[in-house]
Amino acid sequence: MFKYLLILLLTLPFIDLYVLIQLTSMIGFLQTLLIVLVTGVIGAEIIRREGRNVFQKLHTSVTGKEISRNLLELVLLVIGGIMLLSPGLVTDFLGLVMVLRPTRERIMLKLAEKLGENSDIHVESYHF
Numbered sequence: 001m002f003k004y005l006l007i008l009l010l011t012l013p014f015i016d017l018y019v020l021i022q023l024t025s026m027i028g029f030l031q032t033l034l035i036v037l038v039t040g041v042i043g044a045e046i047i048r049r050e051g052r053n054v055f056q057k058l059h060t061s062v063t064g065k066e067i068s069r070n071l072l073e074l075v076l077l078v079i080g081g082i083m084l085l086s087p088g089l090v091t092d093f094l095g096l097v098m099v100l101r102p103t104r105e106r107i108m109l110k111l112a113e114k115l116g117e118n119s120d121i122h123v124e125s126y127h128f
Contacts, residue, residue: 016088023089039092043084046099050077072111076104 024032054077058070080098083091097103 012091013088016086016090019089020087035089036087036092039089040085040087043081043092043095043099046096047077047081047084050099050101050104051081069108072108073104076107080104 020032020036023035051074054070054074058067058074061067061070076098080095083095084099085095098107
């Protein structure tokens, strides 16, 4: 698992650069720059809103399992935020997947399954 994550982290900047170069050749430099800036601003707003919710849940956590869940959610939010704020469309997409609540909860469920029964992380899904 760690090997695949390392390979992804090493190749992701090159994939992002390739996509940006291809997009620039298709629609132009200024339009590509505008897309990257707009996704950064939208990403920062989503991070601010979701971060406030996670910090509020972390503040009101009572049990160790709730704290573990909220810390895991905070880590995913920070990683997604870093990806959203970095220039590139692939990292923006991956960051958006990690920052949006429904997909972040699914990622947390999968991580909790991977960690197994030995972990103190209990993930609950909230539906609107």
